[in-house]
Amino acid sequence: GESVGLHLPTLSVQEGDNSIINCAYSNSASDYFIWYKQESGKGPQFIIDIRSNMDKRQGQRVTVLLNKTVKHLSLQIAATQPGDSAVYFCAENRSGSGNTGKLIFGQGTTLQVKP
């Protein structure tokens, strides 16, 4: 089917540790992937994106890894802070006029940061 799934619904980490949130996608035609963070009462907030011609992309304290062979995407957050507590969604898009504005979202992983 066409879905982007996440491996774990909840991830609990200690403040200062690194966090890794995983995502599996099923359609090899997907060529763009994006991670969003959603805090309570807010809309999804862009974190980082990656295109299928890349394996890794780094941002500020975040890294996204893409393994096209096994259709796996991960988000790494370095030195996790309490402000990182939120629900994280991966999403995919595919090239083509029929896919503009149409992201397919995974179910989300709740990240809990323990002080």
Place this chain on the structure above:
Amino acid sequence: KAGVTQTPRYLIKTRGQQVTLSCSPISGHRSVSWYQQTPGQGLQFLFEYFSETQRNKGNFPGRFSGRQFSNSRSEMNVSTLELGDSALYLCASSLGSTNEKLFFGSGTQLSVL
């Protein structure tokens, strides 16, 4: 630059009524997409508008409709509300290509009683 603005923030309606939600995109963005978010189904694509035309549509019944104005502002309408329509409705804007990030508003929380 102002972000995506959605109004109202909260709505309470009863079954059978209709509702209109509003979205103002980021200045310069011509594409507006709408999503429904529920605990059970997650985030699901409703439709996308670009230059006042609906370009793409998700798998929702015809009770869900939308439109876009010449200034790129968009509205979505849900007629004959059902209990299952209770959800957070999110609007996102972008420049209008594929493979680009969408910028989301804070959403309209709709409760149908």
